[in-house]
Amino acid sequence: MPYGTMVMGPAGAGKTTFCSALIQHLKNNRRSCFYINLDPAAEDFAYEPDVDIKDLITLEDVMEELHLGPNGGLMYCFEFLLENLDFLTEPLENVADEYLIIIDMPGQIELYTHVPIVPQLIKHFTRGSLNINMCVSYLLESSFIIDRAKFFSGTLSAMSAMLMMQLPHVNILSKMDQVKGQVARRELKRFIDPDTSLLQDAPESGLVYEYKEGVDNGDVEEPKSVMTGSSFARLNRGVGQLIDDFSLVSFLKLDAQDEDSVGAVLSYIDDAIQFHEAQEPREPNDGLGDTDMG
Numbered sequence: 001m002p003y004g005t006m007v008m009g010p011a012g013a014g015k016t017t018f019c020s021a022l023i024q025h026l027k028n029n030r031r032s033c034f035y036i037n038l039d040p041a042a043e044d045f046a047y048e049p050d051v052d053i054k055d056l057i058t059l060e061d062v063m064e065e066l067h068l069g070p071n072g073g074l075m076y077c078f079e080f081l082l083e084n085l086d087f088l089t090e091p092l093e094n095v096a097d098e099y100l101i102i103i104d105m106p107g108q109i110e111l112y113t114h115v116p117i118v119p120q121l122i123k124h125f126t127r128g129s130l131n132i133n134m135c136v137s138y139l140l141e142s143s144f145i146i147d148r149a150k151f152f153s154g155t156l157s158a159m160s161a162m163l164m165m166q167l168p169h170v171n172i173l174s175k176m177d178q179v180k181g182q183v184a185r186r187e188l189k190r191f192i193d194p195d196t197s198l199l200q201d202a203p204e205s206g207l208v209y210e211y212k213e214g215v216d217n218g219d220v221e222e223p224k225s226v227m228t229g230s231s232f233a234r235l236n237r238g239v240g241q242l243i244d245d246f247s248l249v250s251f252l253k254l255d256a257q258d259e260d261s262v263g264a265v266l267s268y269i270d271d272a273i274q275f276h277e278a279q280e281p282r283e284p285n286d287g288l289g290d291t292d293m294g
């Protein structure tokens with residue numbers, strides 16, 4: 001049975017960078033991997049994908065030929081992929097069991113929260129002839145923690161993806177180097193294991209509609225007149241309660257430039273897919289060669 005992870009998360013969360021860092025780390029540790037790009041708009045890879053959806057269909061062509069926008073175009077690309085699953089099946093059937101399959105996904109959040117396309121794709125990966133043992137690596141940018149409402153909205157999207165995908169999830173706060181020194185350690189802990197009282201601590205932080213000159217501002221008469229007050233606090237309590245009730249989401253910290261950090265995240269992924277349990281047990285002296293181990 002082969003092993004793999006699908007790297008998901010909002011636009012610009014650092015998915016492709018994480019894939020590259022993971023591949024480099026696996027190489028350094030003499031592990032094999034198989035890299036699949038499923039972003040039909042992606043360009044510039046540090047490592048050339050072994051399978052690239054762009055060889056089947058590109059977003060650019062779809063937008064041009066079908067006169068679709070970027071989001072509709074992406075949906076079309078994935079529907080087309082679902083109708084042409086052999087494109088993935090054939091190369092994947094030949095991937096050996098000790099490989100880690102890394103699947104780089106696009107950043108359109110709708111894919112993970114609204115439409116059943118990705119769950120269908122997952123079914124294909126995890127059942128039938130492929131039978132891949134999979135987990136999701138869900139990335140959220142750590143700069144979100146500066147704006148608490150944004151952070152919890154990201155946490156909700158991670159939770160929504162967990163419920164949709166029905167796979168083991170490894171949630172990751174990416175780009176930790178960007179918040180280094182900005183957030184105290186103790187404070188950071190409350191985000192790593194989301195403490196929903198954060199939403200009440202500073203209800204005025206974050207979500208504030210700005211009043212802009214010269215545009216239709218709806219009912220907003222002045223800055224900060226909405227998304228504050230008791231109904232907003234009640235809404236936040238409700239969201240906090242929901243996250244608490246499920247108690248599903250906690251995050252790993254990732255700095256993609258830091259080899260140890262990438263290694264630590266990989267060990268959680270390995271656990272989630274039970275990679276090591278399934279590898280051939282080695283003879284006690286195997287691999288030691290002539291070295292004298294006493």
Ligand SMILES: Nc1nc2c(ncn2[C@@H]2O[C@H](COP(=O)(O)OP(=O)(O)OP(=O)(O)O)[C@@H](O)[C@H]2O)c(=O)[nH]1
Nearest residue numbers: 010011012013014015016017106107175255256257
């Ligand atoms: N400081 C810092 N920047 C990062 C890190 N990871 C990614 N970035 C930057 O964030 C930007 C987006 O990174 P990508 O890896 O392309 O993000 P993505 O999630 O693949 O983006 P889409 O595929 O467009 O959704 C790039 O400019 C990266 O250089 C990190 O760990 N630290």
Ligand SMILES: [Mg+2]
Nearest residue numbers: 015016039042
């Ligand atoms: Mg990307």
